[in-house]
Amino acid sequence: MIDKRVTSCAAAVVDIQDGDTVMIGGFGEAGSPIELIHALIDHGAKNLTVVNNNTGSGRVGLAALIENGQVAKMICSYPRTANSLVFPELYRSGKIELELVPQGTLAERIRAGGAGIPAFFTPTSVGTPLAKDKESRTFDGEDYVMERAIKADFALIKAKQADRYGNLTFNKTARNFAPIMAMAATNTLVQTNKMVELGYIDPENVVTPGIFVNQVIEITNPQQESKLVKEGVVYP
Amino acid sequence: MKKEPMKQEPIKQEPMSNITANIGWSREQMAQRCAQDINDGSYVNLGIGIPEKVAQYVPAGREVIYHTENGLLGMGTEPSADELDPDLINAGKKPVTAIPGAAYFHHGDSFSMIRGKHIDVCVLGAMQVSKQGDLANWSTGAADAIPAVGGAMDLVAGVKTIYIITQHTTKTGVAKILPKCSFPLTGKGVVNRIYSDLCVMDVTDKGLALIELAPNVSFDYVQERTAVTLINSLS
Numbered sequence: 001m002i003d004k005r006v007t008s009c010a011a012a013v014v015d016i017q018d019g020d021t022v023m024i025g026g027f028g029e030a031g032s033p034i035e036l037i038h039a040l041i042d043h044g045a046k047n048l049t050v051v052n053n054n055t056g057s058g059r060v061g062l063a064a065l066i067e068n069g070q071v072a073k074m075i076c077s078y079p080r081t082a083n084s085l086v087f088p089e090l091y092r093s094g095k096i097e098l099e100l101v102p103q104g105t106l107a108e109r110i111r112a113g114g115a116g117i118p119a120f121f122t123p124t125s126v127g128t129p130l131a132k133d134k135e136s137r138t139f140d141g142e143d144y145v146m147e148r149a150i151k152a153d154f155a156l157i158k159a160k161q162a163d164r165y166g167n168l169t170f171n172k173t174a175r176n177f178a179p180i181m182a183m184a185a186t187n188t189l190v191q192t193n194k195m196v197e198l199g200y201i202d203p204e205n206v207v208t209p210g211i212f213v214n215q216v217i218e219i220t221n222p223q224q225e226s227k228l229v230k231e232g233v234v235y236p
Numbered sequence: 237m238k239k240e241p242m243k244q245e246p247i248k249q250e251p252m253s254n255i256t257a258n259i260g261w262s263r264e265q266m267a268q269r270c271a272q273d274i275n276d277g278s279y280v281n282l283g284i285g286i287p288e289k290v291a292q293y294v295p296a297g298r299e300v301i302y303h304t305e306n307g308l309l310g311m312g313t314e315p316s317a318d319e320l321d322p323d324l325i326n327a328g329k330k331p332v333t334a335i336p337g338a339a340y341f342h343h344g345d346s347f348s349m350i351r352g353k354h355i356d357v358c359v360l361g362a363m364q365v366s367k368q369g370d371l372a373n374w375s376t377g378a379a380d381a382i383p384a385v386g387g388a389m390d391l392v393a394g395v396k397t398i399y400i401i402t403q404h405t406t407k408t409g410v411a412k413i414l415p416k417c418s419f420p421l422t423g424k425g426v427v428n429r430i431y432s433d434l435c436v437m438d439v440t441d442k443g444l445a446l447i448e449l450a451p452n453v454s455f456d457y458v459q460e461r462t463a464v465t466l467i468n469s470l471s
Contacts, residue, residue, distance in 0.1 A: 027343075079382055098382075105390065108351075127421055130385065224322055
């Protein structure tokens, strides 16, 4: 029998090891799996490389994971936001490494990682500092730079609905990086707003097929990052 | 650039009291001028800041679909209090709505739309633009700055037509339109047209061509404030 459901966030993250690469879904707070991130803080794995578009906001969720000293390196496209308090200070004092990647290149590197493509050529960043020291080639008269795929040991993502096979749907723009991260990680951990019966999701409407998912935990009323930031909440 | 002939609509004049220069277009008017060049039926991505304002000035009767790179085609206006959903935001992380006929997709697909040349127009801001159409708009290269690029490099590399809306000079009067950008580039030779507070310029093989002046602005006035020799397409 296939049953990917787990009953606690702690049980979902327990196998994350020091030094692992962890992809975390979300674009800002939309799609951020905040309960799973907090479970990772409680779990305590250190020296992580984290892949996310941003670096979190306030002192909860991803920002709290960074503040707790568990992240050695961030791979992201936009490490600043209106409420990013934690990352800028650590970066300026040299306590965290940053690999800055154009957003579309980040997405494609993740997608390639999940699709068995080790590298690809893209027109993005040609002639800019972000193409420095990268292999380049000309195809049909246009210049391209080579980018390597990114794979991860774990992905933490948030879904709207999930069934016990791990089939997923998402809510609006909270989908963002989740489907491609689910493909690129060896172990994909999902927090879902609603656990549904097999067949409840029309097969035509499955966004992420269960083959890309390892464990699912139902969190019916997830915390809202912006609300916590507004209230000045600090995790843990 | 292949463009359909456009019908020019009069730009609404506004009080100029809130801007430093006493002549030229205001921020709103630059957005309004740019909006005249958004064709019916186009797929458009608008950058954060003044470019966002373009949507509200697209002439009536033109149907335009807005793409936001975080995963929505068919972005609508700002939500009312009861429509607000933190899972429905734009690339600037502001709450938005989705129009009837909208579509959601993941980042891989979203940037395939961009890189795959499916988006017709992108409007962006600029720190510097060169006469060859090089754009610098993500970093001053300062050592203590936290570098952040987002989707800007993908947009300029992939979108068919790139429009720039920018003040002609910095607040202290330093030229932003230059022979060569001194800031790190976002893309090389990517800009098609520039809308400044003083004029509209096209990037051509022969150089920067001034194609339109803001009311009460002369060619010489613009040339004095531009670090490259402009081609006067009006004469």
